[in-house]
Amino acid sequence: MSTPDLYDLREIFDLQKIMVCFNGPINAALIEEIGRALRDYLNHQQEAPSAVADIFAVYIEMTQNIRRYADQHQELTGASSAAIVVSREDEHYVISAGNVVTRYDGIALKERVDELAGLDRAALKALFKTQLRQPREDLNGSAGLGLIDMARKATRSLSATVREIDAERSFLSLRVVL
Amino acid sequence: MNNLEIAQTPSTPEVRADSGQGRVFMSGDSYPENPFDFFQPIIDWIDDFLKNDDRPLAFDLALIYLNTSSIRAMMDIFDRLEESHLAGRSVSVDWCYDPDNERVGELAEEFKEDCTFPFTIAPRS
Numbered sequence: 001m002s003t004p005d006l007y008d009l010r011e012i013f014d015l016q017k018i019m020v021c022f023n024g025p026i027n028a029a030l031i032e033e034i035g036r037a038l039r040d041y042l043n044h045q046q047e048a049p050s051a052v053a054d055i056f057a058v059y060i061e062m063t064q065n066i067r068r069y070a071d072q073h074q075e076l077t078g079a080s081s082a083a084i085v086v087s088r089e090d091e092h093y094v095i096s097a098g099n100v101v102t103r104y105d106g107i108a109l110k111e112r113v114d115e116l117a118g119l120d121r122a123a124l125k126a127l128f129k130t131q132l133r134q135p136r137e138d139l140n141g142s143a144g145l146g147l148i149d150m151a152r153k154a155t156r157s158l159s160a161t162v163r164e165i166d167a168e169r170s171f172l173s174l175r176v177v178l
Numbered sequence: 179m180n181n182l183e184i185a186q187t188p189s190t191p192e193v194r195a196d197s198g199q200g201r202v203f204m205s206g207d208s209y210p211e212n213p214f215d216f217f218q219p220i221i222d223w224i225d226d227f228l229k230n231d232d233r234p235l236a237f238d239l240a241l242i243y244l245n246t247s248s249i250r251a252m253m254d255i256f257d258r259l260e261e262s263h264l265a266g267r268s269v270s271v272d273w274c275y276d277p278d279n280e281r282v283g284e285l286a287e288e289f290k291e292d293c294t295f296p297f298t299i300a301p302r303s
Contacts, residue, residue, distance in 0.1 A: 028211040032188050049279040053243060057281075060209050060245050067211065125288075132253055145246040 017088040026070075026082040031063045038086060051178070054153045055093050058176050059086065061146035062097040069099065076100060076169065089177070092155065098173040106162040106170030113174065116147060117157035124152045150176050179230060182223045190216055191241055195223045200231075203238045209245035217251035224258055234268035235259070240275070242282055249285070256293055263295035270296040277301035 013021065020038055022030075038059060042052040063082060070080040078100035085096045101109065119127065128148045151158050156177040163171045179197040186192035191206035202224070210216045227235055237259075244252060259269040271293070275282035286299040 028189075031211075036188065049276070050281050053279050053281040057243060057245070060243075064209070064211065064245065064247075129288075129292075132250055145250070149246045 018085055019088065020086040021084070023081070023083045025080045026063060026067060026084075028067065031060070031067065034063075034084070035059060051093070054178050055086065055095065058095045058150050058153055058178065059084070061150055062095060062174065062176070065146050066097060066099045069101065069105075073102070076102060078165075078169070083173075093178045094175060095178070096173060096175045098171055100165065100169050101172045103164065103168060103170050106164075106172050109172055109174075110160040110162050112144075112147060113158050113160035116151045117159075119151070121152070124148055128152060154178060179226060180223075182219065184219075193220055195220070195227075197227060197231075200227070200233045200235050201238060202235070203240075205240035207243045208241060208248035209243065210248070213245070213247035213251050217248070217254070221251075221254060221258070224255060228258065228262050228267065232267065234270070235262070236269070237271040237273075239271060239273040239286075241273070242275070242279070244285065252289065253292075256289055259295055260293050263293075270298075272298045272300065274300050274302050 012018070019041060020034065022034055035056060039052060039056055042055060047055075063084060066082045070076075073079045081099065083096075083098040085094075087094050087096075116124070128145070131145050131148060134144075147158070154176050159175045161173045161175075163173075165171055181197055182193060182195035184190070184193040186206045189207065189209045189211075191204045191208050194203045195201075196203075202220075204220075208216075224235070241252075256271070259271070263269050273282075273286040275286065277283070283299055283301065290297045290299060
């Protein structure tokens with residue numbers, strides 16, 4: 001194994017307009033620090049405060065979902081790591097995050113994301129309000145509310161891709177375009 | 179009854195609950211990893227105040243960003259205020275925000291939709 005060529009890596013970052021990229025074990029302190037760096041960077045770019053708020057909100061929901069999932073699946077190898085990328089695409093910001101999930105959860109989460117894609121703004125708002133009032137024990141810290149919130153902020157439908165790693169595990173990537 | 183004072187952190191708001199004045203002040207971002215741990219003492223304080231007293235309770239809010247779990251916790255708080263209001267108690271919320279960030283106003287409006295007590299949402303001048 002050789003050291004990755006930083007010039008090549010930088011080329012990829014520049015080409016894909018990647019502003020922030022993180023890959024590794026994630027915890028609450030790191031989520032906070034990266035979030036702060038992201039906000040500072042966006043404010044420095046003179047981005048509109050409401051745009052900064054949306055990007056920050058999606059980043060937090062995504063990373064906290066991954067943290068919560070890792071807590072609930074401590075036996076799942078690699079689940080405590082997250083890959084997070086914030087990039088630009090034309091006039092949009094794109095926030096992507098990936099993590100290791102069970103094969104079953106990968107399929108279920110992709111189905112959930114695809115279901116949300118079929119809903120318009122009013123339906124998403126109604127669903128959000130219904131979910132808010134679900135008894136806490138029924139939610140069981142599920143990603144439900146966070147996904148709906150992200151879908152409401154996004155300018156396009158959320159997209160999820162699942163790649164099988166082995167017989168038990170998949171890598172789930174979620175992409176949100178603001 | 180005790181007052182409640184919680185200092186602000188990057189992921190939790192400053193909270194001051196004054197039983198003498200019947201006022202609760204909350205300011206800042208809220209996205210703690212364990213929102214129920216953070217909010218439970220606040221909810222307990224509110225329950226105590228509403229149960230042991232019949233004076234008005236007023237909320238001054240300058241909350242900015244709430245993650246979805248914090249939204250849920252705030253909804254629990256507003257539900258308690260609504261219940262007290264329907265029982266004849268005087269309760270109110272004043273939510274003040276920076277007009278440059280319209281997301282805060284939109285969030286406050288969504289809370290207000292489910293409340294019939296006085297709920298003002300005011301851009302800071």
